[in-house]
Amino acid sequence: DAGVIQSPRHEVTEMGQEVTLRCKPISGHNSLFWYRQTMMRGLELLIYFNNNVPIDDSGMPEDRFSAKMPNASFSTLKIQPSEPRDSAVYFCASMNSGGFNEQFFGPGTRLTVL
Amino acid sequence: AQSVTQPDIHITVSEGASLELRCNYSYGATPYLFWYVQSPGQGLQLLLKYFSGDTLVQGIKGFEAEFKRSQSSFNLRKPSVHWSDAAEYFCAVVTSGGSYIPTFGRGTSLIVHP
Numbered sequence: 694d695a696g697v698i699q700s701p702r703h704e705v706t707e708m709g710q711e712v713t714l715r716c717k718p719i720s721g722h723n724s725l726f727w728y729r730q731t732m733m734r735g736l737e738l739l740i741y742f743n744n745n746v747p748i749d750d751s752g753m754p755e756d757r758f759s760a761k762m763p764n765a766s767f768s769t770l771k772i773q774p775s776e777p778r779d780s781a782v783y784f785c786a787s788m789n790s791g792g793f794n795e796q797f798f799g800p801g802t803r804l805t806v807l
Numbered sequence: 808a809q810s811v812t813q814p815d816i817h818i819t820v821s822e823g824a825s826l827e828l829r830c831n832y833s834y835g836a837t838p839y840l841f842w843y844v845q846s847p848g849q850g851l852q853l854l855l856k857y858f859s860g861d862t863l864v865q866g867i868k869g870f871e872a873e874f875k876r877s878q879s880s881f882n883l884r885k886p887s888v889h890w891s892d893a894a895e896y897f898c899a900v901v902t903s904g905g906s907y908i909p910t911f912g913r914g915t916s917l918i919v920h921p
Contacts, residue, residue, distance in 0.1 A: 697850070726908075735913045736897065749908075784850055793839040793858055793901050796909065798850030 697799035699785050705805045711773040714802045717766055718787030726796065727760055727770050728784040736784075742768065743790055775806045809834040809902050813912035820888050821920045828883040828915050830898030838900040840881040841909060842872055845895040854896075857881065868892070893919040 698717040706712055718725050726741040740750040742762045750760070757776070762768040772779055782803050786796040810833040820826055832838055839858050843851040855866025862874040872883045881898060895916050899909040 736911045738908065741908060786850070790907055793856075793907060795841065795853040795856060796851070798843075798852070800848070800850050 697785055697787055697797050699783075699799035699802050701802060702800060703803045703805075705807065706775055707807050708776055709774045710806075711771065712775045712779075712804060712806075714770040714783050714785075714804070716768045716770070716785030716799060718768070718785070719797055720766065722787035722789055722797070723765070724788050724790040725762060725768050726784075726786040726788075727768070728786065729781045730784060730801070731781045739770070772804075775804075777806045780804055780806050809838060809900050809910050811898050811900050811910050811912035813896075813898055813915050815915045816913070817916045817918060819918040819920060822890050823887050826883075826885045826888045826892070826917070828896050828898075828917070830881045830883065830912060831879050832881065832898075832900045833879065834900060834902055836902070837876070838902050840872075840874060841899040841901070842866065842870070842881075842883050843897045843899060843911075844868075845897065845914070847894070851897060854883070888917075888919055890919045890921060893917055 700715045724743050727739040729737045739752045740760045745762045760770045782801045784798050784801045786798045788794050788796045812831045841856045842854040844854050845851045854870050855864050857864050857874045865871050870885050874881050895914045897914045898912040901909045
């Protein structure tokens with residue numbers, strides 16, 4: 694398996710633009726997580742899905758952030774409009790739920806909003 | 808709610824020296840504990856995990872960790888550090904009866920001097 698795949702790996706955009714981050718989880722995993730990592734706040738859980746259904750989005754910072762999981766093999770995190778303070782590394786992770794299993798992380802998307 | 812504390816933001820060691828990274832948790836019952844490593848530009852990767860049984864667990868890359876209930880700790884150790892161990896290390900806890908979502912510590916950055 695190729696592991697969790699994220700695209701793009703790097704994104705530079707201007708304030709006000711829409712940004713879409715993509716994630717393909719490991720085949721067979723039924724839970725998917727979106728995290729944001731910054732120096733100031735560390736690793737923050739934004740939202741997680743179980744069986745393609747959003748379970749907890751309390752970590753989503755604002756209404757500008759939205760996430761979808763239309764099927765078991767694809768998820769998106771969208772920021773519209775983007776702001777400089779959204780600059781961070783965004784990670785997607787997947788795992789098999791229902792037990793104390795490990796999460797498998799993607800390589801991350803480094804987002805820079807100018 | 809559970810919490811995880813990694814008291815050391817940075818640790819500097821010389822190559823070949825021993826290493827101990829500290830992790831303390833706050834939770835009433837026995838948690839399920841993990842250590843992850845994040846190499847520069849990459850996502851987090853599981854080093855080892857503790858669920859039950861032997862309190863000394865072995866992981867990949869020569870790492871081990873010991874669960875000490877009396878101290879609410881799960882410290883990570885390595886007898887001889889290699890330059891390639893320079894990375895960010897995260898301790899995480901998952902509690903029973905919950906959603907199996909890990910709570911991560913803020914991380915400890917390991918710097919290895921030649």
